[in-house]
Amino acid sequence: MKYPNQTDGVYSIHAAGSKKKTFVLWREVVMAYAAPAIMAGIGGLVITDRGLQIGALTTIGGASALMALMIGLLLGSRVGHIRWVIGAPHFVVVGVFALAGSSFGLYAAWLTSVLIEIMIPSNHLAWVDRVWIDFPLSGFIASTIVTWRWRLAVTTNFSSKRRREK
Template sequence: MKCPNQADDIYGSKAVGSKKKTFVLWREVVMAYAAPAIMAGIGGLVTADRGLQIGALTTIGGASALMALMIGLLLSSRVVHMQWVTGTPHLVMVGVFALAGSMFGLCAAWVTSGLLEIMIPGNHLAWVDRIWIDFPLSGFIASTIVTWRWRLAVTTNFSSKRRRKK
C-alpha cells in the first residue's frame, strides 16, 4: 500500500510537496497558445500592426498550440521507450524535434495556402501571407519548449526511479 505523500509514477501525477517534475500535456498546450499569442499581441500593439494582433490570436497561437499538442502526444506515447529518445544528449534531441516542428509548420503552411487558393480563387486573404512565417516559427518554438520540458521531466523521473531501486 502506498503512502498518500508518495508520487504516483504510473500516471505521472505529483503528490503535494513533491519535488519531482512531471509533464502535463494540457498545461503545455495552454502555455504554447498563451505565451506566443501574448508576446505577438504586445508586439502588434506597440507597432500598431492590426494584422499581427489578429495573427497573434489565430495563426501564431493556434499553430503553437497544435504543434505542442502533437509533439506532446508523440512524446507521451510509446516513443518514450525508444532508446534514442532518452539516450541522446538533451540538446541534440531538442534540436531534432525543433527542426521537425519547423518542417511540419512549413508543410502545414504550404497545404493551407494551396487549399485556400483552390477553395477561394482570386480572393487574396491578407493573413495567408503570414502563415509562411507564423506556422514554421510557431512549430519551431513550440517543439523546442515542449521537448525541452518533457526531457527534463523524463530525466528527473528516471533518476529518481534509479535512486529508489538502489
C-alpha cells in the same frame, strides 16, 4: 536485469508538494497558446500592426498550441520510449524535434495556402501570407519548449527512480 522505463511516471500527476517534475500535456498546450499569443499581441500593440494582433490570437497561438499537442502526444506514445530519444544528449533530441516541428509548420503553411487558393481562387486573403512565417516559427518554438520540458521530466524521474532502487 530489468531496465526501468525512463518515461514511467512522467505523465502522472503527483500530490501537491511533490518535488518531482512532471510533464502534464494540457498545461503545455495552454502555455504554448498563451505565451506566443501574448508576446505577439504586445508586439502588435507596440508597432500598431493590426495584422500581428489578430495573428497573435489565431495563426501564432493556434499553430503553437497545435504543435505542442502533437509533439506531446508523440512523446507520450511509443516514440518517447525509443532508446535514442531517451539516451541521446538533451540538445540532440531537442534539435531533432525542433527541426521536425518547423518542417511540419512549413508543410502546414504550404497546405493551407494551397487549399485556400483552391477554395477561394480569386480572393487573396492577407492572413494567408502570414502562415509562411507563423506556422514554421510556431512549430519550431513549441517543439523546442515541449521537448525540452519533456526531457527534463524524464531525466528527473529516471534519476529519482535510480536513487530509490539503490
